[in-house]
Amino acid sequence: MATGKESFHARSVPAVPWGRILTLMLCLAVLALATWEYRMRQIGLQADDIGDGRGHWSVERRKLADSGPDAIAIVGASRILFDTNLELFEEKTGMRPVQLALPGTNARPFLEDLAQNRDFSGLVIVGITEVSFFREGLGLYRDALEYYRTESPSQRFGHLVHRFLSRFLAFIDDNYGLITLLERLPVQERSGVSGPYDQVWKLSIAEDDRQTYLWERIETDAFLRDHARHAWDDFRGDPVSREVIDSVIESTRRDIARIRERGGEVVFVRPPSSGPVLTNERLRAPRSRVWDRLLAETGAIGIHFEDDPRMTGLDLPEWSHLTGHDARIFTEAYVDVMIQRVDWIQQRLREH
Amino acid sequence: MLFNSLTFVVFFAVVLGLHSLPLPWRAKKLNLLIASYLFYAAWNPPFVLLLWLSTLVDWFVARALHREQRQTWRRGLLMLSIAVNLGILGYFKYGDFLLENWQLLMTAVGIDFRPPPWSIVLPVGISFYTFQTMAYSLDVYLRRAEPSRSFVDFALFVTFFPQLVAGPIVRPTQLIPQFARPRRATSDQLTWGLGLMTLGLFQKVVIADSLLAPAADKVFGAPEGLVFTDAWLGTLAFSGQIFCDFAGYSTTAIGVALCLGFSLPDNFRFPYAAIGFSDFWRRWHISLSTWLRDYLYVPLGGNRKGALRTYANLLTTMLLGGLWHGASWNFVAWGGLHGLYLAAERWLVRRRAGRGSGASPVNRIFLGLLTYVLVNLTWVLFRAQDFPTAWRLLGAMTGIAEGGQAVLPTVNILFVITIIPLMLMTHWWMRDRSLETVVRGAPWWLTATLWAGMLFAIIVTQGAGDAFIYFQF
Numbered sequence: 001m002a003t004g005k006e007s008f009h010a011r012s013v014p015a016v017p018w019g020r021i022l023t024l025m026l027c028l029a030v031l032a033l034a035t036w037e038y039r040m041r042q043i044g045l046q047a048d049d050i051g052d053g054r055g056h057w058s059v060e061r062r063k064l065a066d067s068g069p070d071a072i073a074i075v076g077a078s079r080i081l082f083d084t085n086l087e088l089f090e091e092k093t094g095m096r097p098v099q100l101a102l103p104g105t106n107a108r109p110f111l112e113d114l115a116q117n118r119d120f121s122g123l124v125i126v127g128i129t130e131v132s133f134f135r136e137g138l139g140l141y142r143d144a145l146e147y148y149r150t151e152s153p154s155q156r157f158g159h160l161v162h163r164f165l166s167r168f169l170a171f172i173d174d175n176y177g178l179i180t181l182l183e184r185l186p187v188q189e190r191s192g193v194s195g196p197y198d199q200v201w202k203l204s205i206a207e208d209d210r211q212t213y214l215w216e217r218i219e220t221d222a223f224l225r226d227h228a229r230h231a232w233d234d235f236r237g238d239p240v241s242r243e244v245i246d247s248v249i250e251s252t253r254r255d256i257a258r259i260r261e262r263g264g265e266v267v268f269v270r271p272p273s274s275g276p277v278l279t280n281e282r283l284r285a286p287r288s289r290v291w292d293r294l295l296a297e298t299g300a301i302g303i304h305f306e307d308d309p310r311m312t313g314l315d316l317p318e319w320s321h322l323t324g325h326d327a328r329i330f331t332e333a334y335v336d337v338m339i340q341r342v343d344w345i346q347q348r349l350r351e352h
Numbered sequence: 353m354l355f356n357s358l359t360f361v362v363f364f365a366v367v368l369g370l371h372s373l374p375l376p377w378r379a380k381k382l383n384l385l386i387a388s389y390l391f392y393a394a395w396n397p398p399f400v401l402l403l404w405l406s407t408l409v410d411w412f413v414a415r416a417l418h419r420e421q422r423q424t425w426r427r428g429l430l431m432l433s434i435a436v437n438l439g440i441l442g443y444f445k446y447g448d449f450l451l452e453n454w455q456l457l458m459t460a461v462g463i464d465f466r467p468p469p470w471s472i473v474l475p476v477g478i479s480f481y482t483f484q485t486m487a488y489s490l491d492v493y494l495r496r497a498e499p500s501r502s503f504v505d506f507a508l509f510v511t512f513f514p515q516l517v518a519g520p521i522v523r524p525t526q527l528i529p530q531f532a533r534p535r536r537a538t539s540d541q542l543t544w545g546l547g548l549m550t551l552g553l554f555q556k557v558v559i560a561d562s563l564l565a566p567a568a569d570k571v572f573g574a575p576e577g578l579v580f581t582d583a584w585l586g587t588l589a590f591s592g593q594i595f596c597d598f599a600g601y602s603t604t605a606i607g608v609a610l611c612l613g614f615s616l617p618d619n620f621r622f623p624y625a626a627i628g629f630s631d632f633w634r635r636w637h638i639s640l641s642t643w644l645r646d647y648l649y650v651p652l653g654g655n656r657k658g659a660l661r662t663y664a665n666l667l668t669t670m671l672l673g674g675l676w677h678g679a680s681w682n683f684v685a686w687g688g689l690h691g692l693y694l695a696a697e698r699w700l701v702r703r704r705a706g707r708g709s710g711a712s713p714v715n716r717i718f719l720g721l722l723t724y725v726l727v728n729l730t731w732v733l734f735r736a737q738d739f740p741t742a743w744r745l746l747g748a749m750t751g752i753a754e755g756g757q758a759v760l761p762t763v764n765i766l767f768v769i770t771i772i773p774l775m776l777m778t779h780w781w782m783r784d785r786s787l788e789t790v791v792r793g794a795p796w797w798l799t800a801t802l803w804a805g806m807l808f809a810i811i812v813t814q815g816a817g818d819a820f821i822y823f824q825f
Contacts, residue, residue, distance in 0.1 A: 011541075011606070011615040014792040018543040021800040028804035036812055154353045154360075154394035161358040177814040179562035187762045195761030 037171050044217040045170040049205040052212065053174070054147040055159035057102060060210055061148045064098040064120075069262075070348065071098055071122040075110040077139075078103035079271040080127020081212050082204055082321040085331040092335045093345060094352045097125065099210040104140030104200070106132055108251065111266070113145055115255035121262040123344050128270045128294075128302075130285035134240045134248050175202035200231045203321065213324040219317045228318035232277050240285045245293065253298045265344035268294065268302040269334055272311060275319035303337050305330070353394040355549075355604045356557050363391065364608065367513075371612050377534040381504050384512070384612070391513035392476075399475040402440055407510045409436045410485045414492040414499040426493060433489040441482045444475055449679030477517030479676055483643055485510055488524045490647055497525055505531040514608040518601050520619040520639035527614075535613035547803055548607030551787075554806040555600030558813050563771055564593040567764040571745070572735050577756035583748035585760055587728050589768045590735050592775050595624065598637070624727075624776055625783035627711075627719045629693040632727060644673050662698065667691035677734070682742065686733040693726060720780065 041047075050056070064071055074080055074097050081101035090096040100110055107126055114120050132139060166172045174180070183196035201224070206212045218225050256266045270291060273281060285291075287304075295302040305311035310333040314326040322330055338345050353360050367387045371380055393400045413433040420426050442450075451467050458465035488509070491497040500506040509528045515521075537545060571578060571586020578586070602619035609616045619639050626632035633641040649669040655662040667688065674687015711719060729746065736742035747753030760768075782790070791799055 009615065009617075011610055012788050013538075013540045013544045014788045016792060016794075016799065017796050018540050021796050021803070022543050022546075024797060024800035025803040025807070028801060029807045032804065032808040033811060036808075152395045153397070154357060157362070157394070158357045158359040161362060165358075171812060172814065174814060177562070178809060178812040179558065183566075183763050185763065187766070189762055190758050190760075193758055193761050195763055197761075197763075 033171075037169060040171040040173070040176055043176070044215070044221075045173050045176060046205060047166070047168055047170045048207065049170070049173065050163050050166040050207060051173060052103070052204070052206045052210060054141065054144050055151075055155065055162070056206070056210055057100065057141070057144050058148040058151050058156075059159070060098050060100055061145075064100070067098065069119055069121040071120070072096075072125065073098050073114060073120075073122065074101050074125045074127065075107040075114070076101040076125075076127020076269075077105055077107065077129045077132045078203070079129055079273070079321060080125070080269060081210070082214050083127075083271040083327045083330050085328045086209055086211050088328055088331045089335055092332070093339070093349065095348065096209070099212070101127055102139075102141040102144055103204075104132070105142065105144070106135060106138045108133065108248065109138060109142070109145060111252065111255050115258040118262070121259070121264040123264065123342070124259060124266045125338075126266060126268050128268050128291070129273075130270075130281055130290050131235060131237075131240070134244055134285055134290055136244060173202065194234065198231065198234070201227060203228060203318075213327065214317070214321045216324070218321075219315075219323055225317050228320075229275075229277075232280075232318070232320060235277070236280055237284060239283065240290065245290060249294055249297050252294065256298050256300055265342060266298075266300050267338060267342055268300055270302070270304040270306075271330065272305040272314055272316060272322065273320050274316045277319040301338075301341055303334050308333055308337065353391050355601065355608070356553055356561075359394065363387070363394075364611075368611060371536065378504070380534070381508060381531060385504060385508050388508065388511040388513040388516060392511070392516060395476050396473065402444075402475055402478070403481065403511055406437060406440065406481065406485050407507050409433060410489050410510070411499075411503060411506050414489050417489065417492045418499045430489060430493045434486065437482045437486050441478055444472055444478055446679045447472060480519050480521055481510060481516060483521050483640075483676075487521070487643065487647065491524055500524070500528050502531070512609075512614075514605040514612075514614075515616055518598070518605070519637075520602055520605065520616055521643050522616060522639065526617060530614050537611055537613040541613065542611050545607045545610030545612075547791075547799075548610065549604050550607075550803055550806050550810070552600045552602070552604030552607060553810050555596040555603065558806075558809045559771060560593045560596035560600060562813050563767045564589045564596070567760055567768050568593050568735065570759050570764065572737070572741065574757070574759045577744050577753050578748045579756045579758050580748055580751060582758055582760050583745050583756075585765055585768045587732055587735075587745065587749065588772045589764075590731050591624070591724075591728050592768075592772050594731065594734075595620070595775070622779040622782045624724050625720055625779040626723050626727075627716055628723055629690065629697050629726075632723060633690075633694070640673070640676070644669050648672060659699075659702070663695040666694045666698070670694065682733050682736060682739065685739075685742075686730050689730045689733065693730075717780075724776065 064073055072093075072095050074084060078101070081099065081103060084097070084099070084101075086096055086099060101107070102110075107128075111124060111126055114124055126133075162172070180196075184201065186197055187195075189195050189197070203215055203218060204212045205215050218228055259266055268291075287306075291302065291304060294300075311330055314330060315323045316326075317323060339349065353363060367384070370383045370387075373380075375383075389400050389403070392403060410433055413429050417426055417429050420429065455465050455467060488497075488499075488506075492499050500509070505528050508531055509522075509524060512522075512527065567589035568586050571582055572590070574582075599620040606616045606618070617639065619637060621635040621638065623632055623635035626635050649665055652665045652668060653661055654665060657665075668691075670687040670691030671684055672687070674683045674685070674690070677683040677686070729749070732745050732749070733742050736745060744753065748756050
């Protein structure tokens, strides 16, 4: 029995041939999607590129939480993300790092997160891109930690489905959504306004464990390569202020001290850059004011690409990230240096 | 769980499959009830407890209200229901706001009061289901309806997942009777329901989130003053975004329910074709405006106690309607402005009473556009994160503020100046029509092609899965 008298009106359904409509609609939709998928594969998108984002990052962060105190974590921005080959790292050390670096994002909150995590006493590799690490803002994925802490069951499940579908469908790629492509049409921009055309487009492909490489088309397609170079123009600016350098070094020193108190270690790695990007970085954050001070005042070990001949002269098509091939060379080189200089790794190698 | 998520696609397929099995009706209802709790828990499991609390309190209160004849006791029972429902709402939604304003008041009178930070998460859709359950107790108290005899039916009424988190706010007499008898969608209902879901998701994923939100976000997020054009374009973009977001949700909800064999009422009727504000509120968020009319405006006296009291009632109703949207003075101001519009319109209509028949077509278009422009001014208060931002925008839109910067990229401008006129023309053309009549009159192949186009656009747009704006209310 219901409440009171029934006052609802059954919704009417238009009297049309629904069977025919549904059949034609499905045929057209499948045809359009198949054509789109074909076109995206022609462009160079791959079905095994599962993409990246907060959901993928949270999976890795949970891995770190589950992997015991002796884990290796990589934090940083896109360079250490693209330029590290996890498989090679594992081959050389017997330990597979958890990749927590995020494109366009300041590494400091993630270093702080590990410093405050009492269960962590492992090794943190901090990829340094000076203009990203020495700034007040946190960048593109500033809310990644918040997302990880508050991720709902629905988001976690949705991420699994997304990952599953991405293995079969190349068109599932944030950078090649329909409206994203429309936004990137070359139109005359208003004075003083930067539009989606000028922003960073697709640069990478990502596999399981967030193993990320520079997208091959950046190497082979002159237009995309030039566009990527053009996008780095946005990173020009004033030199990093002394106040910012002081405060960043102080907070980093505190975080390192906390990690070391528990038996952990922190290593800074400066991946290569070249051309106008490197020139801009030298102007905004000269090595003597930033890198050298960082090492001197934190007492941490640092590996700078300029200090090792194996890490120089590598191929950076858009001046900021290594090709997949040269990322292996760079990884091998910096892991060799770590094996020679970092006690924490030497101890684990002896134990293994 | 969001309708525009892959999780929902899987969830809905399972629910639809279970609902189609040859099971007893009671088992199907229990399936729907469990699915509804899962739907809510998929966002934050502990908050299902709030749903249970609200369900149990109103279930027992309504039964007692029905049995009890003593007016004092009945009033006490109603107060208990209202206190529990508004207490939950107040604690989670308005606690921080009240504390913040209390602190400001104390500071103003020279008392240094520093409360600890109020870090309470707002349960999604709390305002919707609170109003829905309150309507149940109020209807029983007012003897408009009898309490449900089935606890499962009542629990499902509170929790029914298609409209749980953002409406339409359904009356007990609209939904509970539908749970009494077995329901399963016919193949036509199922197809039409899927079509409505596609339309709703197209509005949300493609138009609201992808085409209009970037312009609105840039303008309302600008730290400095804006030029006239950008301020207007950002506001127009928001007017389209919020319509497509919320109407998109409602259309999807109606489609989801229809696929399961249930009918939910319309929540929007092409509101930007409204001529005047009473017309606007008959077309915008209909389930809330009728709720406010029936449970607040009419009990306050409505228009039965003289002109001045009518204006005061309109203003009070809209101020509280504004506050329903969120714990912020911006929402109060938004509601207040709508209240003023309604009062002014009523005054004008009374003055013009008896002076000839309706307006000419040109005047109707002019009045429709004037209504839309004035509604846009209220959206500034609604969307701006604080009053300084709202004043800055309103200053730029009225030409009072000088200078200002341009922030909108050309492509965002192109999107806004293409979509907003199209939206207005569509609303105007559909003003006195329904979607059903238009589909009935259209060639079948055109319906199929448009449907395929929308489905394709949703899939290849790959929205970021942004939450619906009204979830926060």
